[in-house]
Amino acid sequence: MAEDDGFEQRLRQARARQGMDPPPGRKGALPASGWGIGFRAGVEVVSALIVGVAAGWFLDRWLGTWPWLFLLFFVFGSVAGVMNVYRLFSPRGAARKQD
Amino acid sequence: MAAETGTIDALSQFQLTPVLGPVGAAVGFSQSNAHMLLAAGLITALIMFGMSARAVVPGRLQSLAEASYEFVHDLVVGQVGDEGKRFFPFVFTLFMFVLFGNMLGLFPYAFTYTSHIAVTFGLAAIVFVLITVVALSLHGRKFFGYFFPEGAPLWLAPIIIPVEIVSYLSRPVSLSIRLFANMVAGHVMLKVFATFVVLLGGLGAIGPLVAVLPLSVNIALVGFEVLVAFLQAYVFAILTSIYLHDAVHLH
Numbered sequence: 001m002a003e004d005d006g007f008e009q010r011l012r013q014a015r016a017r018q019g020m021d022p023p024p025g026r027k028g029a030l031p032a033s034g035w036g037i038g039f040r041a042g043v044e045v046v047s048a049l050i051v052g053v054a055a056g057w058f059l060d061r062w063l064g065t066w067p068w069l070f071l072l073f074f075v076f077g078s079v080a081g082v083m084n085v086y087r088l089f090s091p092r093g094a095a096r097k098q099d
Numbered sequence: 100m101a102a103e104t105g106t107i108d109a110l111s112q113f114q115l116t117p118v119l120g121p122v123g124a125a126v127g128f129s130q131s132n133a134h135m136l137l138a139a140g141l142i143t144a145l146i147m148f149g150m151s152a153r154a155v156v157p158g159r160l161q162s163l164a165e166a167s168y169e170f171v172h173d174l175v176v177g178q179v180g181d182e183g184k185r186f187f188p189f190v191f192t193l194f195m196f197v198l199f200g201n202m203l204g205l206f207p208y209a210f211t212y213t214s215h216i217a218v219t220f221g222l223a224a225i226v227f228v229l230i231t232v233v234a235l236s237l238h239g240r241k242f243f244g245y246f247f248p249e250g251a252p253l254w255l256a257p258i259i260i261p262v263e264i265v266s267y268l269s270r271p272v273s274l275s276i277r278l279f280a281n282m283v284a285g286h287v288m289l290k291v292f293a294t295f296v297v298l299l300g301g302l303g304a305i306g307p308l309v310a311v312l313p314l315s316v317n318i319a320l321v322g323f324e325v326l327v328a329f330l331q332a333y334v335f336a337i338l339t340s341i342y343l344h345d346a347v348h349l350h
Contacts, residue, residue, distance in 0.1 A: 036330075039277075040277065046276065047272035047276055048265060048266060048273075050269070051272055076265050077265055079258075079262045080262045080266040080269060083263075083266050084269065084273070
């Protein structure tokens with residue numbers, strides 16, 4: 001047949017190039033060295049604590065309930081920090097198998 | 100300046116001073132802003148002049164421009180998927196701005212604008228607003244389901260929802276602190292060891308011999324800082340892409 005000059009292959013390539021077929025795997029992961037991981041885990045915990053403490057402090061100042069919301073959001077911030085670190089180490093694909 | 104007093108003054112390098120004389124002082128135009136403008140100009144020049152030849156076999160500048168384009172393009176498409184193509188200009192701009200800021204700061208007498216939390220938090224806040232707006236416009240009210248995962252027991256809601264909100268709000272904070280802390284730590288270490296060179300060098304006859312040690316440390320540190328400068332720009336871009344993926348797909 002005259003059409004059979006690698007048309008299917010070229011079509012597949014063109015489709016892959018235009019992104020009509022999803023690529024098999026996701027590439028480009030975060031670099032993982034020991035220091036890098038440790039530093040990132042620390043940053044995640046500290047930033048969650050900062051946000052928790054700041055949210056509690058501002059809510060307290062607004063509602064006049066010092067220091068109860070501050071203490072509560074300090075705990076929320078700590079838990080969120082642990083959650084952040086947990087998400088850092090758990091494989092990212094596992095949580096969204098359903099998509 | 101630190102050597103005359105015999106103390107280590109590692110933080111004065113981050114002080115902002117107005118440039119451009121009285122006009123700059125009047126509008127608060129500091130050397131940080133000047134370096135931002137320089138970085139923006141250099142990025143534009145790289146792309147404009149690099150791509151002006153449009154050669155099939157690229158020259159040096161064109162291959163640099165093409166390599167940076169393809170690097171960020173692969174990063175965004177790899178992380179976000181094909182919906183991420185429309186965010187490519189945003190991530191590319193962000194990546195190049197951070198990369199040039201980090202790299203320019205390594206030149207002698209230059210200023211590192213990414214070593215100020217105000218700058219990095221400003222960039223991270225733009226990312227945060229963008230991912231929130233994207234998620235809201237794509238998913239509408241379903242976006243709020245993000246803060247309470249399906250299948251969790253309902254009585255846990257008073258704990259999970261605030262924790263998830265704090266965790267979500269901590270994204271721009273961690274994004275900005277990571278970049279800012281890396282740049283500050285690197286430049287402080289460079290300055291401290293450079294001061295050691297000067298202080299030890301003044302110790303009479305044995306001074307220059309001992310001063311070789313911190314000097315060699317500093318040489319290694321500069322190489323390390325080039326790596327960190329690139330790596331932090333990469334991490335900033337890839338985390339932006341990961342957040343964009345979450346916003347687009349809303350896992």
